[in-house]
Amino acid sequence: MENKDFEPQLVQFLKVDIRRYPAKSFNLDFIQIQGFTVASLLAYSYHPDNQVSFRAAWLLEHVCIQQPALIAPLYDSFLIGLSKQKHWGTIRSYTKIAMLATDFKTAVPQTHDQEEILVEQTFNWLIHPACPVAVLVNCLDILCNLRKNNPWITTELKEQIHHLLKNPTPALASRAKRVLKKIA
Secondary structure (H helix, E strand, O other), rough: OHHHHHHHHHHHHHHHHHHOHHHHHOOOHHHHHOOOOOOHHHHHHHOHHHHHHHHHHHHHHHHHHHHHHHHHHHHHHHHHHHHHHHOHHHHHHHHHHHHHHHHHOOOOOOOOHHHHHHHHEEEEEEEOOOHHHHHHHHHHHHHHHOOOOOOOHHHHHHHHHHHHHHOOHHHHHHHHHHHHHHHH
């Protein structure tokens, strides 16, 4: 979606009006009443205003957590845009969606190419020096979920975790140890 395609009233909703609603009200009916679709939230998550981008992704994350089946129809678009996103707040929501898409209970059927895109981007975020802990820990889970079709991930993931555990936060240490147990 190009800037000229962003509707001012929807941008206004994401910038200001959304604050009037509790996050527990964020579901498919809610976004539709506000004038969004799941696909349009993904498009608005690329808005140049970081606040708009973050809130669109955050709404999308909430809807996908409640109804993971909604991920499949937008999965190609989701993957294609991953490397273009630079806002860590938005990426955090993307990693939550990717965790759902790769979890065995809610997995989206993926082609080899789709899986390759996700693996590459997840490792890119994981090794980025500015990557926040919330994104790091989600990346660990995504890669752990993807290791079955890509056995080499286990070795690389163990190396990355050992590197990260040299100076971890409590949240990172907890999740890293849990992932290490899964892949041991």
